[in-house]
Amino acid sequence: MSRVRGVGAAGIGREVSRRNFLKTAAWAGAALSAAGIGGVGFATRYAGAQEGGGAPFETYQGLGDAAILQFAYQLELLEGTFYQMGADMGTVSGNALAQVEAIRDHEFAHADALAATLQQLGAEVPATPEFTYPDGVFEDPASFLDLANTFEPVGIGAYQGAAPALESKEILGAALSIHNSECEHWNGIKILLGIDPPNNVAFEEALPLPQVQEAVAPFGLG
Amino acid sequence: MVNQKIEVPSFGAFEKPHSRRNFLKTLAAASIGAAAGGMMLSRPANAQLGEINDDIDIANFALTLEFLEAEFYTLAVDSGVLSGSALGVVTNLRDHEIAHAEAIIGLIEQFGGTPVEKPEFTFPPESLASQQGVLELASVLEPTGQGAYIGAGPLIQDPTVLAAAGSIAGVEGEHVVSVRNLLGFVPPTTEAFPQALTVDEVLAAVAPFLGMGEMMDTGGPTAGGPHRAV
Numbered sequence: 404m405s406r407v408r409g410v411g412a413a414g415i416g417r418e419v420s421r422r423n424f425l426k427t428a429a430w431a432g433a434a435l436s437a438a439g440i441g442g443v444g445f446a447t448r449y450a451g452a453q454e455g456g457g458a459p460f461e462t463y464q465g466l467g468d469a470a471i472l473q474f475a476y477q478l479e480l481l482e483g484t485f486y487q488m489g490a491d492m493g494t495v496s497g498n499a500l501a502q503v504e505a506i507r508d509h510e511f512a513h514a515d516a517l518a519a520t521l522q523q524l525g526a527e528v529p530a531t532p533e534f535t536y537p538d539g540v541f542e543d544p545a546s547f548l549d550l551a552n553t554f555e556p557v558g559i560g561a562y563q564g565a566a567p568a569l570e571s572k573e574i575l576g577a578a579l580s581i582h583n584s585e586c587e588h589w590n591g592i593k594i595l596l597g598i599d600p601p602n603n604v605a606f607e608e609a610l611p612l613p614q615v616q617e618a619v620a621p622f623g624l625g
Numbered sequence: 626m627v628n629q630k631i632e633v634p635s636f637g638a639f640e641k642p643h644s645r646r647n648f649l650k651t652l653a654a655a656s657i658g659a660a661a662g663g664m665m666l667s668r669p670a671n672a673q674l675g676e677i678n679d680d681i682d683i684a685n686f687a688l689t690l691e692f693l694e695a696e697f698y699t700l701a702v703d704s705g706v707l708s709g710s711a712l713g714v715v716t717n718l719r720d721h722e723i724a725h726a727e728a729i730i731g732l733i734e735q736f737g738g739t740p741v742e743k744p745e746f747t748f749p750p751e752s753l754a755s756q757q758g759v760l761e762l763a764s765v766l767e768p769t770g771q772g773a774y775i776g777a778g779p780l781i782q783d784p785t786v787l788a789a790a791g792s793i794a795g796v797e798g799e800h801v802v803s804v805r806n807l808l809g810f811v812p813p814t815t816e817a818f819p820q821a822l823t824v825d826e827v828l829a830a831v832a833p834f835l836g837m838g839e840m841m842d843t844g845g846p847t848a849g850g851p852h853r854a855v
Contacts, residue, residue: 458784458785458788459788460784460788498811498812501811501812502811502812502813502814505812505814505815506814508817509814509816509817512817512818513817516818559795562791563788563791563792563795566778566787566788566791567784567785567787567788567791568784572779573779575778575779576775576778576779576821577818579774579775579778579779579791579794579821580775580818580819580820580821581818582791582794582795583771583774583775583794583795583797583798583819584798584816584817584818584819585795586794586795586796586798586799587798587799587801587802587814587815587816587819588814589799590798590799590801590802590803590813590814591802591806591812591813591814594802594803594806594813599710599713600710600713600714600716600717600803601714601799601802601803601806602714602717602718602721602796602799602800602802602803603717604721604796604799605720605721605724605725605796606724606728606792606793606796607791607792607793607794607795607796607799608792609788609791609792
């Protein structure tokens with residue numbers, strides 16, 4: 404078990420339920436599949452409407468910009484710390500390491516931008532959570548990239564779901580740029596995984612807040 | 626704006642010339658509010674926002690970009706110069722842009738608007754003469770589409786339209802990376818904050834493919850289009 408507070412501080416932590424992790428991974432896989440891998444099912448999904456319910460953005464409405472940014476900030480730290488660990492522990496090398504380091508830097512740049520915005524809003528910048536990552540994930544490049552392949556669509560879905568709920572147009576502009584960076588990351592990870600062609604969805608999928616929360620809960624967020 | 630209903634676009638061949646005037650009108654409508662207000666948003670949280678465009682105008686602007694991309698990739702796949710991973714990537718680019726165009730047409734009609742016609746496009750012969758040529762033009766088109774969506778997003782009023790735009794915008798970002806990877810950039814993913822483009826910057830980038838050299842002078846900061854660091 405890898406449990407870390409802040410950047411790169413590995414420690415021994417509580418067990419994360421492997422079942423929860425698998426559940427999360429399975430859920431993310433289902434989301435990806437629904438998002439259009441295989442080329443079907445996306446045509447009516449572009450607006451994000453869900454069967455029997457409202458659009459994902461409705462689950463973020465009423466939170467307020469600060470709360471959305473606080474959540475996004477923690478998501479960025481979850482991702483950034485994950486990539487930092489992978490880089491520090493030699494999980495990947497060569498071109499993969501160069502890509503992972505770039506993505507790590509982006510996630511922390513996103514976190515910094517979000518923290519600065521929160522300060523401008525007079526809102527609290529959340530403390531860095533104590534993250535927990537699955538056993539062995541930093542010892543096995545394939546597991547590491549698989550988890551990255553789970554994290555990135557969650558980040559994409561969170562920003563995409565939250566964007567229409569943001570009140571400030573300036574913050575929305577920044578969020579759209581960060582969202583796009585996450586999409587670039589996902590493509591970069593798919594390239595490292597050997598998925599060919601890596602550009603395999605026609606529409607990115609927005610995620611409702613409860614699904615994002617469920618996805619990241621096993622890692623110590625929320 | 627065109628007053629006739631458009632069919633789901635067929636990209637196999639150039640359709641009957643024209644609608645260029647209509648396209649210009651649409652662009653003008655789209656650029657008035659946006660350029661005046663400063664469509665350059667993002668580069669994080671550094672926005673100036675003035676007048677807001679009608680969502681239909683923004684959607685038609687996006688539709689024209691999707692037409693442009695879809696037609697280029699259709700020609701590229703049909704050209705026979707692509708093979709291996711490049712053929713797979715560009716085939717998906719084509720299919721995605723066609724799906725985007727169809728989705729935008731549906732959205733415009735859902736909101737009571739009229740989709741613009743597909744303009745007549747021209748592409749430099751060298752862009753379709755080799756795999757490298759295809760990828761190099763793709764590396765111009767994709768950041769243009771990406772930047773246009775990021776720039777336009779904060780001008781969109783209806784959350785459903787914004788949700789649709791976000792879903793498409795991110796795909797353009799993925800495209801940017803897939804194309805960079807084929808061009809040999811290591812790592813292909815390089816941007817913490819993909820850049821928003823102004824309407825003028827988008828116009829400058831696409832004008833050559835519309836035979837609209839004169840459109841380069843739009844009264845705004847054209848600066849030769851989105852030559853982005855990669």
